[in-house]
Amino acid sequence: MIWLVWRQHRKQALFALAALAALAALVVPTGLTMRGAFADLGLPDCVRTLGKAGPANNETCLTAFQQFNDEYQGFLLVGILFLVLPLLVGLFWGAPLVAREVEHGTHRLVWTQGVSRRQWALAKFGLVGAATLVIAVGYGLGIGWWLGPLNSAGQRNRFDPLFFDMQGAVPVGYTLFAVALGILVGTVWPRVLPAMAGTLVGFLGLRVVLATLARPRYLPAETLTFPIQGTAVAPRETASDWVLASGVRNASGELVVRGGSIECPPNATGPGAAGCGTGLGVEPGAYNWQLYQPADRFWLFQGIETGIFVALAVLLVYLAVRRIRRIA
Amino acid sequence: METALETDQLGKRYGNTWALRDCSLHLPAGRIAALVGPNGAGKSTLLHMAVGLLRPDAGTVRVFGETPYDNTAALAEIGFVAQDTPLYRDFTAGELVTMGGKLNRRWDGTLARTRLAQLGIPPDKPVGKLSGGQRAQVALALALAKRPRLLLLDEPVASLDPLARREFLQALMGSVAESGTTVLLSSHLLADLERVCDYLIVLHGARVRLVGPVEDLVAEHRQLVGPRHGDDPIPGVASVVRASHTDRQSTLLVRTDGPIGDTSWAAHEVTLEDVILGYLADGDRPTSNEAWGVPA
Numbered sequence: 001m002i003w004l005v006w007r008q009h010r011k012q013a014l015f016a017l018a019a020l021a022a023l024a025a026l027v028v029p030t031g032l033t034m035r036g037a038f039a040d041l042g043l044p045d046c047v048r049t050l051g052k053a054g055p056a057n058n059e060t061c062l063t064a065f066q067q068f069n070d071e072y073q074g075f076l077l078v079g080i081l082f083l084v085l086p087l088l089v090g091l092f093w094g095a096p097l098v099a100r101e102v103e104h105g106t107h108r109l110v111w112t113q114g115v116s117r118r119q120w121a122l123a124k125f126g127l128v129g130a131a132t133l134v135i136a137v138g139y140g141l142g143i144g145w146w147l148g149p150l151n152s153a154g155q156r157n158r159f160d161p162l163f164f165d166m167q168g169a170v171p172v173g174y175t176l177f178a179v180a181l182g183i184l185v186g187t188v189w190p191r192v193l194p195a196m197a198g199t200l201v202g203f204l205g206l207r208v209v210l211a212t213l214a215r216p217r218y219l220p221a222e223t224l225t226f227p228i229q230g231t232a233v234a235p236r237e238t239a240s241d242w243v244l245a246s247g248v249r250n251a252s253g254e255l256v257v258r259g260g261s262i263e264c265p266p267n268a269t270g271p272g273a274a275g276c277g278t279g280l281g282v283e284p285g286a287y288n289w290q291l292y293q294p295a296d297r298f299w300l301f302q303g304i305e306t307g308i309f310v311a312l313a314v315l316l317v318y319l320a321v322r323r324i325r326r327i328a
Numbered sequence: 329m330e331t332a333l334e335t336d337q338l339g340k341r342y343g344n345t346w347a348l349r350d351c352s353l354h355l356p357a358g359r360i361a362a363l364v365g366p367n368g369a370g371k372s373t374l375l376h377m378a379v380g381l382l383r384p385d386a387g388t389v390r391v392f393g394e395t396p397y398d399n400t401a402a403l404a405e406i407g408f409v410a411q412d413t414p415l416y417r418d419f420t421a422g423e424l425v426t427m428g429g430k431l432n433r434r435w436d437g438t439l440a441r442t443r444l445a446q447l448g449i450p451p452d453k454p455v456g457k458l459s460g461g462q463r464a465q466v467a468l469a470l471a472l473a474k475r476p477r478l479l480l481l482d483e484p485v486a487s488l489d490p491l492a493r494r495e496f497l498q499a500l501m502g503s504v505a506e507s508g509t510t511v512l513l514s515s516h517l518l519a520d521l522e523r524v525c526d527y528l529i530v531l532h533g534a535r536v537r538l539v540g541p542v543e544d545l546v547a548e549h550r551q552l553v554g555p556r557h558g559d560d561p562i563p564g565v566a567s568v569v570r571a572s573h574t575d576r577q578s579t580l581l582v583r584t585d586g587p588i589g590d591t592s593w594a595a596h597e598v599t600l601e602d603v604i605l606g607y608l609a610d611g612d613r614p615t616s617n618e619a620w621g622v623p624a
Contacts, residue, residue, distance in 0.1 A: 003430045007423060008416065105414030109467075112379050112408040113431035114474075116400045325398070328381040 001115060001123035009128065012093060016135055023082075024142065031146040034072055038149040041068055047152045068149070076150055082143055082166050086136065086174035087203050093128055094182020095195040098320070102190035102327060121321045125183060129176065129317070136175035143167045151240070159242035159298055161211055168302045173309030178203050180313035180320070187323035210308065216244050218304045219297060224290040225249075228262040228282065240295035251285030261288040330357040332392060332478045332510035333378055339386030340373050346534050347373040351387070353529060353539045355512060357477070360504065362521040362542075363514035364604055365531035371514040372411060374531065375482050378512070379408045391478055404434055407476030407509075411483045413467035417456030421449055421466050428470050440473035447499070461492025465499060472503055479504065481513045485520060493517070497524050522600045530607045537607045542600055549603045552580040554593035563589030570606045581606040 006013075038044065046061035101107040111117050144167035151158040151167075158164060165174070178199065185198035221244055228248065248257035262282060293301070333355040340348045348370035355361050365371050376382040377389050380396030380403055388395065394402035415424060425440045444451065447465050449458065455466055464484055471479060481500075485493040501524055504511050512529075515521055521528075528545055530538040538545065549569070552562070557571070557578035566585040571578060581602065588595050598606075617624045 001430065004427055007419070007427070104417070105410060105412055106416055108376075108381060108408070108410035109414050109416075109470075110431070111381060112403060112406065112410075113428065114400055114404050114433050115431045116398065116403075326383075328376045 090178025090182045094179035099186030099195040136172040140171040157240040169306040173306035176313040177309040180316035184316040184320040229264040242293040245291040332357040337387035359527040360511045361527035362525035369531040407471035407479040409481040422451035440469040443469045551596040552593040
């Protein structure tokens, strides 16, 4: 079986390796340049002091961040393109796995040799799954390393939607899930193109639903409040918290300003000696409010999301093995 | 005599439609059997159940006493050439023979290589680039290399030109004659079957209509021509297969169980083709004038 799987999929494997090499050729040099620039600008020190001392007291840091972001934030957009890679693996490795056999009728050739269908399925899914795992781990770690400086440069943090999805452990979960989904759709709808279409729709659908509805609720979000006047510094996103919602509440807790915060220096007054924020209809006693997931939950959330997708992948493969028994 | 393939009340249903129903038959070992029927009669369904690709919805199917579904031990005894002789088109013939060696415990790679060499099939060319006849030969060589006791072929020559068809059937007959393999071959090319088969199974409308050795079947059937016939029994006639009438005369295809006693009937011998066509002809074909919007 191993010989057969290798013989059938060696082209795909070599193609994937070539693609991975091309990706590395892009990521490694730019990653090294980025890291060099990050260090030259003295940003590692800024990052270390950032959450604690605040940026206001460090003009040089602000300028350096600005400079770094101006130069490199374009890479973030390139990075978004990488989001489709797990899907591509699902489309080109997963969907044809069973669908092509049935479309060409070769399942009747291979399932009537001396190997049971279950054995065939386990060998095939197992080996393709293992190759997927290796590629996905390489990809996840590589992109995580590449995004490192951009994550901490303040423009975006790694907890943000899209940036969370493109690094760390989750790409592994997505890729395994995409391949498993492709396999199952291929058994339900055993034609290559419909199987690919079904995989595309299913994958995007579940990803969007989980990312927008479920992910913010993996753990109860924490709340942060701070006065609108007199704070030296607001807790900053650069500290990599994932801010889900923010605003200003009045003394009785009603949300009077949606989004954003009001930060006045101590004892400052507005025009006509009005109180801080009066122009916005904010009365005395109001305070800033933030709903957020703390930065240190990043890996926990990565683990939860990866777990969900890996569990789904296992379930889908199980269903596919069952479905295969009914194909003739 | 040993039974190679045996089915009892076998049935397979797709949704509400029975693709095959109440199918009971015995195929003795050593026979070359033809499985005949129009498209959609259930031939492929029967073969797929016999080779364990499909699980029956009713009844049983046994190959040398074993249930083939999900049973690799039974699978080892069966060689199967599926419809349109599917092969991995990017594999070379040599690689396909290697594949068979990896997937089967009992495998005669030398046999396959020798056959393919004799047929002049290149070992290092992707089989997708071979002609249809050559591909069919490769598929047959793969099935034979399992050294099966039962060889099932689903319309193996349907898409071949007459010359390739003849060569394929010759190759098939030559090799099974040596090994004593039982063969079940589905086809609707009656002339080909008549040449090679000694056993007949006729399927029509998801049911078995006729089973038996070709010689006996031909000997038992007669065409009777005589005066206009009602429903009265004729001595020596077990059943009337098919009847056509003019005003004064009736022509009957009958299965006999003795000499025809009534001398008003002229009895003629029939060919295998006559017998098969007699069982396949559908008297009450439903019309679809309404669907076409044309007058009846």
